[in-house]
Amino acid sequence: MAIGYVSQTLRQQELRPLATSEHPGSRAAIGMASVMAGDQSPSPLTGAGEPISEDEALRRLRQTADQSLQYYAAWWLGRMRSRHPDTVPLLQTALRQRQPRDPGAGVEHNAVARNAARALGKLGDTSVIPDLLAALNDEDDGLREAAARALGELRAEAAVAAITARLASGPAGAGATQSSSPRLREPCEALIEALGEIGVANPEVISVIAPFHDHERPLIRSAAARALLQLTAEQRWAEQLLALLNHGQLQVRRAALMDLGAVGWRPALDAIRSTLAENSLKLIALRGLVEQGKGEPGVDQLLAAMDELL
Amino acid sequence: MSIAPSSDSALIQAVEQADSAEALQAASAALASHLAAQPSPAPGAVTALVQVLGFNNPGAAVAAVDGLIACGAAAVEPLLANLDAHNYGARAWAVRALAGIGDVRGLDLLEQALSGDIGPSVRRAAARGLGQLRCEALEPQERQRIQRRALGALSKAASDGEWVVRYAVVVGLESLAQRLLEASPEASPEASPEDGNDALQQIKAVLTQLQLDPSEATPVVQLRARQALLQLQGLQGAPPTRVLFVCLGNICRSPAAEGVFLHLLQRAGLDQAFEVDSAGTAGWHQGKPADRRMLAAAQRRGIELPSRARQLERQDLQHFDHVLTMDADNLAAVEALLGSSPARASIRPLTRHCRRLLAQEVPDPYYGGPEGFDQVLDLLEDACEGLLENLLLERGHPQPSSVAA
Numbered sequence: 001m002a003i004g005y006v007s008q009t010l011r012q013q014e015l016r017p018l019a020t021s022e023h024p025g026s027r028a029a030i031g032m033a034s035v036m037a038g039d040q041s042p043s044p045l046t047g048a049g050e051p052i053s054e055d056e057a058l059r060r061l062r063q064t065a066d067q068s069l070q071y072y073a074a075w076w077l078g079r080m081r082s083r084h085p086d087t088v089p090l091l092q093t094a095l096r097q098r099q100p101r102d103p104g105a106g107v108e109h110n111a112v113a114r115n116a117a118r119a120l121g122k123l124g125d126t127s128v129i130p131d132l133l134a135a136l137n138d139e140d141d142g143l144r145e146a147a148a149r150a151l152g153e154l155r156a157e158a159a160v161a162a163i164t165a166r167l168a169s170g171p172a173g174a175g176a177t178q179s180s181s182p183r184l185r186e187p188c189e190a191l192i193e194a195l196g197e198i199g200v201a202n203p204e205v206i207s208v209i210a211p212f213h214d215h216e217r218p219l220i221r222s223a224a225a226r227a228l229l230q231l232t233a234e235q236r237w238a239e240q241l242l243a244l245l246n247h248g249q250l251q252v253r254r255a256a257l258m259d260l261g262a263v264g265w266r267p268a269l270d271a272i273r274s275t276l277a278e279n280s281l282k283l284i285a286l287r288g289l290v291e292q293g294k295g296e297p298g299v300d301q302l303l304a305a306m307d308e309l310l
Numbered sequence: 311m312s313i314a315p316s317s318d319s320a321l322i323q324a325v326e327q328a329d330s331a332e333a334l335q336a337a338s339a340a341l342a343s344h345l346a347a348q349p350s351p352a353p354g355a356v357t358a359l360v361q362v363l364g365f366n367n368p369g370a371a372v373a374a375v376d377g378l379i380a381c382g383a384a385a386v387e388p389l390l391a392n393l394d395a396h397n398y399g400a401r402a403w404a405v406r407a408l409a410g411i412g413d414v415r416g417l418d419l420l421e422q423a424l425s426g427d428i429g430p431s432v433r434r435a436a437a438r439g440l441g442q443l444r445c446e447a448l449e450p451q452e453r454q455r456i457q458r459r460a461l462g463a464l465s466k467a468a469s470d471g472e473w474v475v476r477y478a479v480v481v482g483l484e485s486l487a488q489r490l491l492e493a494s495p496e497a498s499p500e501a502s503p504e505d506g507n508d509a510l511q512q513i514k515a516v517l518t519q520l521q522l523d524p525s526e527a528t529p530v531v532q533l534r535a536r537q538a539l540l541q542l543q544g545l546q547g548a549p550p551t552r553v554l555f556v557c558l559g560n561i562c563r564s565p566a567a568e569g570v571f572l573h574l575l576q577r578a579g580l581d582q583a584f585e586v587d588s589a590g591t592a593g594w595h596q597g598k599p600a601d602r603r604m605l606a607a608a609q610r611r612g613i614e615l616p617s618r619a620r621q622l623e624r625q626d627l628q629h630f631d632h633v634l635t636m637d638a639d640n641l642a643a644v645e646a647l648l649g650s651s652p653a654r655a656s657i658r659p660l661t662r663h664c665r666r667l668l669a670q671e672v673p674d675p676y677y678g679g680p681e682g683f684d685q686v687l688d689l690l691e692d693a694c695e696g697l698l699e700n701l702l703l704e705r706g707h708p709q710p711s712s713v714a715a
Binding site: 284290299303310 | 438
């Protein structure tokens with residue numbers, strides 16, 4: 001193990017580039033994060049815009065009459081890494097809240113619970129893992145997705161069996177398209193990424209992820225290659241990600257950028273520099289190479305490349 | 311507006327008549343590279359290129375920004391004259407172009423963008439641009455006025471909420487410092503040299519804060535700030551900081567400390583800024599590599615121990631800036647070697663720098679069991695982290711008294 005105290009401390013702080021964007025730690029959000037020059041923070045529904053205090057955020061989460069206020073409060077508490085003793089219990093309660101989608105208010109299905117899951121992933125309190133495991137069994141696949149990502153952020157080894165079980169039916173089962181929507185039956189991308197983040201590299205985990213490396217959707221292929229690279233450090237998975245940097249769709253190139261950054265695969269420097277995508281995303285990817293990676297090219301070269309992209 | 315030459319007008323027409331995103335992108339790129347190649351591009355044609363920024367076509371805008379930057383000073387008036395307050399996207403691209411051009415006429419806009427723009431990519435471009443304003447040709451007082459404004463704007467933005475903006479602030483401050491150092495005070499009697507010094511001190515203070523402030527939770531920003539500080543010290547001719555670890559035989563604890571510290575330096579990209587060595591107060595093991603049990607324990611953590619044992623010499627106490635001892639016996643032996651002569655080096659127990667672990671000494675694991683080596687490495691990692699941070703703090707704020715013993 002090549003990790004000393006320094007890197008452990010850094011990891012606790014917040015190493016993963018994705019987790020530091022305004023969004024839940026996921027490249028799924030990069031579409032929003034990166035709209036060229038207009039990459040401002042999203043305003044999460046009503047109540048956004050004006051700065052609020054921690055007390056105000058807690059008050060908004062505590063009340064249940066206006067769910068859009070709760071939604072924003074949950075996001076705020078995660079984003080601000082709130083350390084207030086009421087924060088985690090309130091988010092745990094919010095995680096059990098269910099509500100239908102309200103198209104009029106622009107609110108997603110189970111919006112408060114989903115944001116509570118995302119916030120709990122950021123706060124680093126591992127005592128909430130059982131709550132997130134419960135959410136991982138919810139019938140709402142969007143909530144399952146948020147819970148999976150949070151478990152990945154918390155490096156929850158206790159979640160490996162449950163996540164692996166959800167993926168075990170493979171690309172034709174978990175990875176098949178739902179009959180009623182274009183979504184997959186399971187939130188495969190989030191589940192696979194979480195396994196990569198948690199980092200338990202046992203043969204069962206690897207054999208469950210491996211079939212997804214040639215899933216019909218390039219974003220799933222990218223997620224699988226990322227997780228397999230994290231778990232095995234085998235060159236071939238890096239090559240799959242490098243190939244996706246040349247994919248015809250911008251969205252796929254963006255995902256591959258985020259994935260190479262999350263793994264910190266430093267040999268990807270030149271490919272990252274030359275792929276056709278926004279500098280904002282290249283910078284996030286290169287930050288990942290600096291912070292997560294090791295070996296050549298070295299830090300000096302990586303920082304020089306970042307300077308060029310500003 | 312002057313009349314554009316005919317080759318210009320054909321290219322402008324192609325931009326105006328483009329009927330698809332691809333066609334607009336191609337036409338913009340063609341116009342941009344055409345203008346970039348001209349010694350003095352016609353203002354009318356440059357204005358046509360500026361207008362591309364407002365077409366909501368990122369590919370075309372990227373090409374136009376590159377072309378405008380290549381046009382340099384000739385693009386500044388058309389850019390400022392055609393700012394559209396209601397088109398956020400166009401404005402953001404214009405900021406990028408002005409940042410790239412580095413003309414002082416863009417100062418107002420760059421300041422506003424850095425402090426108030428909602429897009430982190432715009433703020434980051436503005437930060438970089440504020441460090442690159444070309445002031446060389448200006449009167450010294452005017453140059454100082456502009457550089458002070460740029461410094462003020464960058465210092466404020468050091469607490470921006472987005473890491474990438476803070477990163478760009480570091481890069482901007484670094485280039486501003488380089489420009490301040492290049493403008494030699496002797497050549498400009500009207501300008502007070504103190505002003506340049508104050509500005510440099512302020513830049514160092516902001517960089518040091520970004521490097522060490524616990525609220526700066528983004529490692530890459532800390533790394534870049536460190537690099538900038540070192541770069542600045544290098545420009546000012548600062549020598550490397552010399553660090554010597556000392557134990558009894560120089561085959562166990564001090565080689566491990568040396569390896570741990572080198573490992574930290576490599577991770578931080580700081581190898582060039584330090585000279586690191588180790589030595590023993592006794593000379594029994596001269597020329598031997600580190601103890602194989604310690605080598606193995608370190609290797610399990612990915613740490614190499616390059617040391618070969620050597621005995622401490624009196625001149626080490628003049629050559630090194632910091633001598634760090636493992637236990638009270640080492641400290642006494644070093645002090646005895648020094649005798650009554652003054653040392654250049656500060657001589658201190660390494661455990662002074664521990665932050666998480668409480669220890670007076672680094673115990674000698676030589677005669678103990680295998681777990682002793684890991685305990686020593688735990689202790690050394692803690693102490694060396696603290697040591698590095700303290701030394702960087704010292705470099706950031708040079709205090710002559712801290713160098714004396």
